Structures are given as C-alpha cells and as structure tokens.
Amino acid sequence: MSHTLHAPPVQSDTLVNRCQNREEDAWTELVQRYGPLVRMIASSFGLRRADVEDIAQQTWIRVYEGIRSVREPDRVRAWIVTVTRREALRHLNRRTNGELPIGDQQYFDMADEQPCPEQHVLLGAELDAALAAVAKLPEAQRRLLILLFGAQAVSYDEISARLGIPRGSIGPTRARLLRQLQYALDGWRS
The missing domain is CATH 1.10.1740.10 (RNA polymerase sigma factor, region 2, helix turn helix motif)
Structure with a gap:
C-alpha cells in the first residue's frame, strides 16, 4: 500500500x-x-x-x-x-x-x-502540506501512520506484528510523529 x-x-x-x-x-x-x-x-x-x-x-x-x-x-x-x-x-x-x-x-x-473560496484554498493547501510532510518521512514511519490513521482501524497488536516493532513503542512513536508533523504544519502556516 x-x-x-x-x-x-x-x-x-x-x-x-x-x-x-x-x-x-x-x-x-x-x-x-x-x-x-x-x-x-x-x-x-x-x-x-x-x-x-x-x-x-x-x-x-x-x-x-x-x-x-x-x-x-x-x-x-x-x-x-x-x-x-x-x-x-x-x-x-x-x-x-x-x-x-x-x-x-x-x-x-x-x-x-x-465555506468561502479562501477556506477551500487554505484547506487544500494545508492538506497538501500535510501530505508533503508525511511523504518526507522514512518508509517505516509512513507505514506506521497509514496503519494508525488509515481507512480501517488496526490494533496495536496487529501493527506490531505487521511492522515488527514492539507494541509498547507504538504509542510513543505515534506521539513523536504527530508532534513532528504538527511542527512542520506550524512552520507552513507561519
């Protein structure tokens, strides 16, 4: 995928x-x-x-x-x-x-x-910026985000099995990735 x-x-x-x-x-x-x-x-x-x-x-x-x-x-x-x-x-x-x-x-x-046209443009630009930030992540991190936030809910146990990472590291890695993406989007917005 x-x-x-x-x-x-x-x-x-x-x-x-x-x-x-x-x-x-x-x-x-x-x-x-x-x-x-x-x-x-x-x-x-x-x-x-x-x-x-x-x-x-x-x-x-x-x-x-x-x-x-x-x-x-x-x-x-x-x-x-x-x-x-x-x-x-x-x-x-x-x-x-x-x-x-x-x-x-x-x-x-x-x-x-x-929504006014400006809101549409801003929403579209923000989504594009978010996708660009995700695309810059290493493959393993992108895969983790896809499993966490994809169309179908996937449990931490299944993510651990699919990606070969400890279940206990998923939450902290998720938080770190979201902060990283938030930082990238904050930079885009300013």
Whole structure:
C-alpha cells in the first residue's frame, strides 16, 4: 500500500470523471486521497472513533451516490468537505433524537453555511502540506501512520506484528510523529 505514496497524483477532474464511470481503482484512489480529510472533519465534532468511522462510511456512500452530479470536478474536495459536515450534523441530530442540547445550535447554523473560496484554498493547501510532510518521512514511519490513521482501524497488536516493532513503542512513536508533523504544519502556516 505504501507504494501509492510515491505515485504521482491523478488530477482531480480526471479522477472524478473516472469515478463517475464507476471505475473501481479510481474510487480506491479517491478514498485514499480524501479519507484522512473526511475523518479529520468528522473528528472535529468531538465524536468517538466509532462515530467518526460511521460518519466516514456514510459520507462515502453519499459521495458514491452523488458523484455523477458533480459538474466542477476540480472542486471535488470542497464537495466532499460539505458532504462530510452534513453527515456529521445528521449523526449528531440522530444521536440526540432530533433535539440538540442548549448551546449546540451552532451545528445547525453550520449546515447551511458554505465555506468561502479562501477556506477551500487554505484547506487544500494545508492538506497538501500535510501530505508533503508525511511523504518526507522514512518508509517505516509512513507505514506506521497509514496503519494508525488509515481507512480501517488496526490494533496495536496487529501493527506490531505487521511492522515488527514492539507494541509498547507504538504509542510513543505515534506521539513523536504527530508532534513532528504538527511542527512542520506550524512552520507552513507561519
């Protein structure tokens, strides 16, 4: 799986057109490319990991159902962001049986709010910077991040077996890598 990090990315418009034609490898690439973003957005709502994964799964179902209606393929990232936010809001609404506690009205206000073009550009640039920072990591560290934050949850025991590293070193290594990536992103932002 790590060899995909080295392949040149397919242009968004080409990728979307291939997804609209239901090409399986294009769907795999779309999910790999935007899966971390989908989980990051869902996580920003303060939900448990299982809820985040449910939202991610529902988001990809909605994307699959609606991809043929995308008229501006170069804006697919913005569309996926919007779909994810709406799915997170639906999830929150279902979780509270249709009633939000006082003070959480902001979630409904966000549903109708469309991010401005500048936010799309910044989000895209930040994602590109994060991917570039990950690409600069040694192969073993990239593999660890993929197993930790990939589309499917992998236990520390399985990671230990796959990568041949002690289970007890995974958490500290994860924390060190996240600090390193945070430092790289902080440098990019300033």
